[in-house]
Amino acid sequence: MELKENAFQRWGEQRHQSWLVRRMHLDVPLTLALIALSMTGLAMLYSAGNQDLDLVYRQILRVGLAFSAMLVIAQIPPDQLKRWSPWLAGLGIALLIAVEVAGDVGKGAQRWLDLGFFRFQPSEIMKLALPMLLAWYLADRKLPPSLKHLAASALLIAIPVTLIVKQPDLGTSILIASSGVFVIFLAGISWRLIIFLSTVFAACLPLAWLNMHDYQKTRVLTFLNPESDPLNSGYHIIQSKIAIGSGGFYGKGFLQGTQSHLEFLPERSTDFIFAAFAEELGLIGGLLLLALYLFIVTRGLVIATQAQDSYTRLLAGSLTLTFFVYVFVNIGMVSGLLPVVGLPLPLMSYGGTSMVTIMAAFGVLMSIHTHRKMIRN
Amino acid sequence: MPRTGSLTDDLRESEQFRRRTIVAFLVVILMVTGIVARLVYLQVVNHHHFTTQADQNRVTVVPLAPTRGLIFDRRGRVLAENLPSFTLELVPERVIDLDATINELGRYVDISQNNIQRFYDQLQRKRRHDSIAIRSHLTEEEVARFAVNRHRFPGVEINARLLRSYPYGPLAVHTIGYVGQINEKEASKVNQTNYSATSYIGKIGIEKYYETLLHGQIGYQRVETNAQGRVIEVLDSIAPKPGSNLHLTIDAELQRIAEAILGDQRGAIVAIEPATGNLLSMVSKPSYDPNLFVQGIDHATFNALNNSPDHPLFNRILRGTYPPGSTIKPIIALAALEYNKIDANTSVFCPGWYSLEGDNHRYRDWKRWGHGHTDMKKAVAESCDVFFYDIAFRLGIDHMHEYMTKFGFGSTTKVDISDELSGIMPSRQWKRDARGLPWFPGETLITGIGQGFMTATPLQLARATAAIANRGTLVTPRVVRAISENGEEATTINLIDTVSEPIILKNENHWQAVVDSMKEVVHGAHGTARKIATNSPFTIAGKTGTAQVFGIKQDENYDADDLDKRLHDHALFIGFAPIENPQIAVAVIVENGGSGSSTAAPIAYQVLHHYLTTLADYGT
Structure with a gap:
């Protein structure tokens, strides 16, 4: 079979990989970029955490765990993943319901499930399980999908998203909804339908507003005018903009950020770590970091286009684009482009759960890329 | 891989997917561009604005209090x-x-x-x-x-x-x-x-x-603080400028002695250097400890001070307005000389009382049986009231007011201490304004002996005495003679106008007549203060005064034993020494102290004596 080859597809193709890399099912460019990103994250954490080495050690453990997860998942062939997809999604939804019934309340939201030895958020499973479910559902149908299949897909998205919105966790539900929407988009839904649905969605926004929790409304209002409440909800975004803006072109220098080190910047080692980064390393640092993220996204899309069947294509594309949504929503929020939704910056923010999920997603990408059958010749 | 679709389907789907991916990638690029634009907007376009805000966040200006200037004697x-x-x-x-x-x-x-x-x-x-x-x-x-x-x-x-x-x-x-x-x-x-x-x-x-x-002048420190306001680092500072030190004219040792002499009696002593107006000591008794007030005084202590019948908080020196009594007689005599109502030899017969024509009210002399024939020198020396009733009647209130005012009565001395009172130098105008009544002739008589409406502060008395000692220069009293900055030499400066208009007499010889009569008070054989100066190494010109605190009815006698102590007469003395070259003028008042000659004059002498015998120590 002859596949049309072009530069875009050929890019990053490894023909002379060592035995070890091949056996480990790793994609070298992606792995290197992820390592670089994690290292940057650890360095920034060292600064933002006021040089607290304990904090860095704990994060190193998490990074190690996350990379291990990636490595393990990369070994699983995509066919296997495809078979597990509905079951994993079913488990995820069951756990979401369990959280709804018996979950722990943390920071005003019911997100956690306490399994005795560790607490975890079932919504994290859905970040992987929902795109897998949709890709599984659509891959074996004729694409572009029919209206019937689209309606079924919409329902499959709506169930977990509704459960997560109810927790309430706006950030995660946006991510999960996007991951599902990306699958549908990549499956080839017609542009006319896209325009029609977008219009309907826009019309429904006021309805969504009415159903929002007060703190979510406050976040949106604060986003629209941070100065309206400079001491409370507006404080985060004001201080964050000051941190980024005062960093300037070259930044104040590593470990030299006043906004972060003098503790004006809240959540400086978690959700707002980009502000601390941009303060110390300036526009130059910010552009390099964005370039690194863009490289990862591009590589992910290349993997998707090189995938050999619908399931892997749709899954790889959706996971990659969801990763980008992560980055965009976080930096957009920190820089005042978007309302404050509590999403970490992938591989930079301090914290474990989301990082494991993200790296698991990259494990899926690597599995997809490295389990291709040699059918070219 | 088992697929149901045909090969062309698969190719078509792959092609479609690639197109969609490219669209998604373009959207990604667009969004990244949006973020980059936002970063450029924040970090380049508005960099200055945010830098200012970051500095406002971290930099706090802390004011530094200047050290208060010291006060030296x-x-x-x-x-x-x-x-x-x-x-x-x-x-x-x-x-x-x-x-x-x-x-x-x-x-x-x-x-x-x-x-x-x-x-x-x-x-x-x-x-x-x-x-x-x-x-x-x-x-x-x-x-x-x-x-x-x-x-x-x-x-x-x-x-x-x-x-x-x-x-x-x-x-x-x-x-x-x-x-x-x-x-x-x-x-x-x-x-x-x-x-x-x-x-x-x-x-x-x-x-x-x-x-x-x-x-002094406040200083500032710019400090870097964290979000909790804790100071991390001092960035720079402007040191506060300490207040100026004040160097007083008061001598603490003379002050201590004067306070000891007055002892537990209520009253005031003012000692002034006539030529300069420098106040050498100012006593107001009883007193209190200022240290009580620094940290805020508690209610009980304050009430005890404030409600004490002895009024320790009351500054008698410049807020105590007393009837000056006979201490003003030298000035009344001077006015009579100036208006040719008397000369040095004019004699008045004193039977012990005085009456205005057509009025049978008897204005009594302190000496029941009278002083007999009395000229000016004798009248001042023995403080004959009848003589002064007579010249007061002949001068009239207007002339007396004119001369008393020249000596500063009825107006504040402008001393460099706050809250001074002016006392009262009555006149026809004053009485109309204050009481709404015309002036009665009888009031002229008692004004002539420093009673009635007239009141004066001890400071005014000392200043008027200094003007006599100066033979006509009415100085402005002052307590601060120099200031200095920290670690520097004191510079003498006139912080206030120290010399007022000179008192110009029609006949300058009248000064000598008045001073002679005041000398007679102390050094004359019958002077009211003759007892104080028997061994005096210096000459003193003075005048005693005994001011009535309340009126005695026509036919009653003043008997100290029968009266409550607080209704006793105030004892006063004014004087200066040495006569030829006056170095010090004093005014003494002892509230309810009895007579000026027995109570106030000895106190004044001790102050004069201490100052003049140790004069060499003082310098100027």
């Missing part, structure tokens, strides 16, 4: 200084249970009932987040004891502060005054910026009058 003794003191302070807002905390603090630091009372008094006046001292002058041991247990007392801290201290305590307190914590009214009057770190302000006396000089 004439010979460099420190009368007011600033001592470092450890104070135990509470921030009410941060203390959960004030009573319990104070009670518990008592186990480590000695806290008296007074301290607690004073604390609660201040609590009412201060804001919740102000730090309020409960104890000052903690010992090293108390500081250590508290330091060990400080974790148990949130909102309680020990601060090292400079506290105003008056090492001589009550000495010259009415002149020096004291500082106290600024109240809202005072805060609204001062330059808010300059006082933003200051907690004390001059309340009275020199401390008040020279507040601006003593206070």
